Amino acid sequence: MIDALPLSVTLPLLGALAVTVSPAHARGLGLLTAVLTTASGLAVTSAVWSDGVLRADLGGWGAPLGIALEADGLSAAFLAMANAVALAISVYAGGYFKQETALHFWPLWLLLWSALNGLFLATDLFNLYVTLELLGLSAAALGARTGTREAVAANLRYLLVGLLGSMSYLLGVALVYAAYGVLDIGLVAEAIEPGPVAWTAMTLMFGGLILKVALFPMHFWLPPAHANAPAPVSAALSALVCKAAFYLVLRLWLDVFAPVLNEAAANLLGVLGAAAVVWGSWRALRAERLKLLAAYSTVAQVGYLFIAFPLLVATPPGLARDNLLAAVVLLALTHGFAKAGFFLAAGMVQKTAGHDRIDDLGGAAQALPAATFAIGLAGVSLIGLPPSGTFLAKWMMLEQAMILGHWWWLVVMMIGTLLAAAYIFRVLSRAFNREPAPYRFVNDARTELPALLLGMIATFGFGIAAQPLWVLLEQGAFG
Amino acid sequence: MSFDAWLPAAILLSSMIPGMMIFLLREESHRLRTVLNMAGALVKVGLVIWMIGGVYDGQHYETRWTLAPGLDLVLSADALSVLFVALSTLLWLVTTIYAIGYLEHSPNRSRFFGFFSICVSATVGIALSGNLLTFVIFYEILTLATYPLVAHRGTPDAAHGAKVYLAYTVGGGALLLVGAIWLQALVGPVEFTQGGILGVSPEEIRWELILIFFVLLAGLGVKAALVPLHGWLPQAMVAPAPVSALLHAVAVVKAGAFGIVRVVYDVYGVEFAYANGLLLVLGILASVTIIYGSLMALTQDNLKKRLAYSTVSQVSYIALGASIFGPIATIGGMVHLVHQGLMKITLFFCAGNYAESLGVHNVSEMDGVGRRMPWTSLAFTIGALGMIGVPPVAGFVSKWYLGLGAADAGSNWVIAVLVASSLLNAAYFLPILHRAWFRPAPQQWPQEHRHAGRMEIAGALLWPPVITAALALGAGLFAAAPFTPLEWATLIAEREYGR
Numbered sequence: 001m002i003d004a005l006p007l008s009v010t011l012p013l014l015g016a017l018a019v020t021v022s023p024a025h026a027r028g029l030g031l032l033t034a035v036l037t038t039a040s041g042l043a044v045t046s047a048v049w050s051d052g053v054l055r056a057d058l059g060g061w062g063a064p065l066g067i068a069l070e071a072d073g074l075s076a077a078f079l080a081m082a083n084a085v086a087l088a089i090s091v092y093a094g095g096y097f098k099q100e101t102a103l104h105f106w107p108l109w110l111l112l113w114s115a116l117n118g119l120f121l122a123t124d125l126f127n128l129y130v131t132l133e134l135l136g137l138s139a140a141a142l143g144a145r146t147g148t149r150e151a152v153a154a155n156l157r158y159l160l161v162g163l164l165g166s167m168s169y170l171l172g173v174a175l176v177y178a179a180y181g182v183l184d185i186g187l188v189a190e191a192i193e194p195g196p197v198a199w200t201a202m203t204l205m206f207g208g209l210i211l212k213v214a215l216f217p218m219h220f221w222l223p224p225a226h227a228n229a230p231a232p233v234s235a236a237l238s239a240l241v242c243k244a245a246f247y248l249v250l251r252l253w254l255d256v257f258a259p260v261l262n263e264a265a266a267n268l269l270g271v272l273g274a275a276a277v278v279w280g281s282w283r284a285l286r287a288e289r290l291k292l293l294a295a296y297s298t299v300a301q302v303g304y305l306f307i308a309f310p311l312l313v314a315t316p317p318g319l320a321r322d323n324l325l326a327a328v329v330l331l332a333l334t335h336g337f338a339k340a341g342f343f344l345a346a347g348m349v350q351k352t353a354g355h356d357r358i359d360d361l362g363g364a365a366q367a368l369p370a371a372t373f374a375i376g377l378a379g380v381s382l383i384g385l386p387p388s389g390t391f392l393a394k395w396m397m398l399e400q401a402m403i404l405g406h407w408w409w410l411v412v413m414m415i416g417t418l419l420a421a422a423y424i425f426r427v428l429s430r431a432f433n434r435e436p437a438p439y440r441f442v443n444d445a446r447t448e449l450p451a452l453l454l455g456m457i458a459t460f461g462f463g464i465a466a467q468p469l470w471v472l473l474e475q476g477a478f479g
Numbered sequence: 480m481s482f483d484a485w486l487p488a489a490i491l492l493s494s495m496i497p498g499m500m501i502f503l504l505r506e507e508s509h510r511l512r513t514v515l516n517m518a519g520a521l522v523k524v525g526l527v528i529w530m531i532g533g534v535y536d537g538q539h540y541e542t543r544w545t546l547a548p549g550l551d552l553v554l555s556a557d558a559l560s561v562l563f564v565a566l567s568t569l570l571w572l573v574t575t576i577y578a579i580g581y582l583e584h585s586p587n588r589s590r591f592f593g594f595f596s597i598c599v600s601a602t603v604g605i606a607l608s609g610n611l612l613t614f615v616i617f618y619e620i621l622t623l624a625t626y627p628l629v630a631h632r633g634t635p636d637a638a639h640g641a642k643v644y645l646a647y648t649v650g651g652g653a654l655l656l657v658g659a660i661w662l663q664a665l666v667g668p669v670e671f672t673q674g675g676i677l678g679v680s681p682e683e684i685r686w687e688l689i690l691i692f693f694v695l696l697a698g699l700g701v702k703a704a705l706v707p708l709h710g711w712l713p714q715a716m717v718a719p720a721p722v723s724a725l726l727h728a729v730a731v732v733k734a735g736a737f738g739i740v741r742v743v744y745d746v747y748g749v750e751f752a753y754a755n756g757l758l759l760v761l762g763i764l765a766s767v768t769i770i771y772g773s774l775m776a777l778t779q780d781n782l783k784k785r786l787a788y789s790t791v792s793q794v795s796y797i798a799l800g801a802s803i804f805g806p807i808a809t810i811g812g813m814v815h816l817v818h819q820g821l822m823k824i825t826l827f828f829c830a831g832n833y834a835e836s837l838g839v840h841n842v843s844e845m846d847g848v849g850r851r852m853p854w855t856s857l858a859f860t861i862g863a864l865g866m867i868g869v870p871p872v873a874g875f876v877s878k879w880y881l882g883l884g885a886a887d888a889g890s891n892w893v894i895a896v897l898v899a900s901s902l903l904n905a906a907y908f909l910p911i912l913h914r915a916w917f918r919p920a921p922q923q924w925p926q927e928h929r930h931a932g933r934m935e936i937a938g939a940l941l942w943p944p945v946i947t948a949a950l951a952l953g954a955g956l957f958a959a960a961p962f963t964p965l966e967w968a969t970l971i972a973e974r975e976y977g978r
Contacts, residue, residue, distance in 0.1 A: 323548055323549065327547075330547070365587075365590070366586075366587060373502070380623065385619050385620075385622075385623060386616035386619050387616060391619075392547045395550065395612070395656075395660060396547070396549070399660050399663055400664075402660060402661055402664030402665075403664045410657060410660070410661075414656075414657060417653060418649065418650065418653055421645075425649075428626075429630065429642060429645075432630045432638065433633045439506035439586075439587060439589055439590070440505060441505075441589075463546070464544075464546060465546070466546055467545055467546070467547060467548070470548055
């Protein structure tokens with residue numbers, strides 16, 4: 001059997017080359033690559049599901065010399081989400097872009113996808129840096145594709161911030177290498193011990209990643225960049241690129257810096273997360289445009305993820321901690337599906353109406369029922385109402401917070417939930433008006449169905465059957 | 480797995496699946512939509528009849544599904560859930576017929592009936608919830624499904640009413656969630672158990688439990704329209720008449736009242752709640768709501784608004800019944816869950832008919848409607864008399880048991896509340912009946928649509944109120960017969976107290 005691990009990184013890379021060589025067939029080749037890449041990504045996940053942790057040493061060279069790829073439950077979970085969402089985005093992009101714009105979209109998009117899969121599978125701190133850098137570059141270039149002044153300015157800033165972030169991360173990696181002489185995550189974890197070097201390295205690396213994940217107050221670059229990109233790119237940026245940085249934080253937290261960590265660092269992240277929840281939700285509520293609203297909502301949703309760290313540190317290893325970890329992953333994955341669905345649907349609304357000013361969206365519920373439903377379903381997940389994965393994740397996090405006696409997280413999360421309800425229903429309430437329209441549920445299958453499916457997975461899929469995630473995380477991710 | 484384990488899920492899905500399919504239909508597929516609606520409603524009736532028989536014989540139906548480790552979705556049928564399921568299933572059937580007639584020729588019906596079905600599914604889910612988590616899930620889904628129904632007309636008024644509705648119910652939902660999580664963190668997964676689960680709780684968490692009770696009560700009180708959380712209900716009457724009927728009689732306010740009953744009897748346990756003074760607070764809240772709602776109803780000229788305040792008042796009889804320690808009052812509260820539903824849905828159907836065929840929206844315009852629309856007005860009269868508590872209509876039975884139970888428990892002030900409320904009910908309903916039957920009709924109705932057929936209005940609009948009025952009368956007349964709401968409520972009370 002062909003090894004799916006390297007394939008999920010190399011396939012999109014080959015696809016990117018192919019579309020560059022043959023721009024006339026960009027759409028066809030791009031979609032073909034998308035399908036194959038998703039298949040290989042899901043093959044990795046199902047292999048981890050059934051056989052446990054997978055590892056491939058490229059060219060037969062093992063660590064510390066060669067490049068190795070590894071998939072445990074955690075990477076497999078993120079990999080599956082990213083590839084499913086990326087497939088939906090690809091199908092949507094096939095309908096969304098005209099032929100001439102598509103030329104520029106596909107190579108960068110496939111490059112981004114390759115970097116993304118590489119990031120989830122890489123096992124060594126330097127290779128992680130490479131994928132992180134590639135991801136940032138392709139993302140910023142894609143984000144500027146609309147070509148408007150705002151888009152270019154926003155994405156130039158995004159690029160610089162991204163570079164700064166990866167630079168800081170790289171410095172941390174250099175410190176680690178200088179101190180311990182190894183880069184493989186497993187080997188570093190064995191060697192690391194609390195001390196000023198480890199502390200500095202951790203601060204630098206987390207600092208860089210926090211900038212990339214857009215945790216408050218480092219979120220300033222995100223809303224303009226995400227709101228001004230073309231819809232499929234916005235979806236990828238908010239749903240996948242941010243999640244990749246978060247995955248890396250989680251990975252380093254669990255596997256590398258566990259012995260160095262203390263409560264103060266965790267509490268700091270938690271407090272920043274809480275501020276992000278409140279501030280991001282508030283700004284989303286005040287946003288005038290649909291996509292800007294979605295972008296601020298991402299700032300808030302990232303905040304929820306970081307609230308998990310103080311809880312993780314305070315919970316002793318065991319079943320409760322495993323459940324908490326799984327809840328955080330569930331939250332991240334649900335948000336990936338929901339936010340991508342939201343952006344894709346918002347893109348349809350924008351395209352049909354010619355604008356995305358929330359106050360003038362009347363009639364969308366009649367004219368674009370499927371897109372409105374997608375926004376509604378994704379919205380249910382963003383608010384955290386049942387039956388969504390977010391609801392289950394929040395319930396578990398809050399129950400653990402109450403068991404620990406940390407009731408303030410409950411207050412913060414309820415404020416965020418209420419604000420989220422306010423900003424989502426602000427959109428949905430504008431969708432109704434008296435204009436009768438020919439009610440056809442789906443008007444343009446290629447763009448509306450991906451959005452609808454993503455919303456449904458976030459809301460019904462994860463909300464009704466989250467159990468499989470636990471089975472997957474059993475493979476090497478639980479302590 | 481046997482069919483018994485799937486029966487609760489099947490009842491839920493019998494309206495959920497048609498609802499999902501209706502969303503996909505084109506606007507002009509009237510016939511298919513009607514077929515789906517009616518098929519779902521009839522299948523549900525059949526399944527519920529099956530379940531009633533089983534539960535009566537002591538059969539236990541339970542569907543359990545693990546959402547995530549430690550979080551189970553539990554649908555189970557005990558006597559109390561069957562009472563609510565039967566009510567909502569029956570009234571859904573009737574309301575669907577009414578809605579099909581009422582919305583003929585109006586736009587966006589696929590969307591409407593889709594959410595309509597989801598709404599009823601959520602209500603059935605609430606009724607069948609076997610633990611607090613499941614209850615919270617369906618309670619929130621109910622909010623989500625009713626919002627588009629309230630906003631359905633798309634007018635600025637509707638948008639405003641829907642916004643107020645949402646602000647209240649989402650806030651209430653958040654409180655309920657907080658209470659549920661807090662409780663679960665203290666005592667582990669909360670399964671609804673006859674007699675409650677907190678009777679054996681340790682002494683040192685008692686104050687926390689009492690505090691949680693009030694958080695839960697505040698969350699449930701929003702939907703149950705307990706004063707001062709009732710503000711959304713009169714606003715939400717901008718919705719189309721079948722939706723109002725659903726909100727007031729079947730789904731939303733009932734979900735709140737039902738939740739209060741569940742929390743008192745099957746989470747805290749009536750003895751725990753009594754011993755810690757929780758029942759007294761609930762009783763006072765309910766009494767205040769009863770009197771306040773009636774007083775407000777007196778001052779409303781808009782018919783639907785008057786009915787809405789009347790709901791505020793009448794639904795609290797259920798909470799009142801739960802707040803009196805003793806099986807007789809429990810019977811009174813439980814049976815009112817059904818009786819109020821039958822009477823109030825009749826009144827809203829009739830209000831819809833007056834508005835539809837005569838353009839009459841206000842009480843002051845109702846002079847002489849009795850002669851113009853005799854059948855509708857007859858149904859309205861039965862409903863109104865029942866609300867006042869005139870025998871032999873169902874409302875009398877509820878009030879009789881509540882009063883008897885209060886006397887039995889030594890709470891004589893409750894009897895005073897009941898008397899005062901009945902007088903107020905009479906004060907705001909009798910003038911309507913007087914106008915309808917004894918005043919001459921005006922030269923011209925505000926906006927008359929003459930119906931072409933033999934009857935005063937289309938059959939789909941006439942039969943539903945006539946049927947529900949007949950049921951309200953029958954539930955009172957034959958209260959002692961087997962399988963009446965009263966007999967079933969007695970069964971519940973026996974099971975709650977007779978351990």
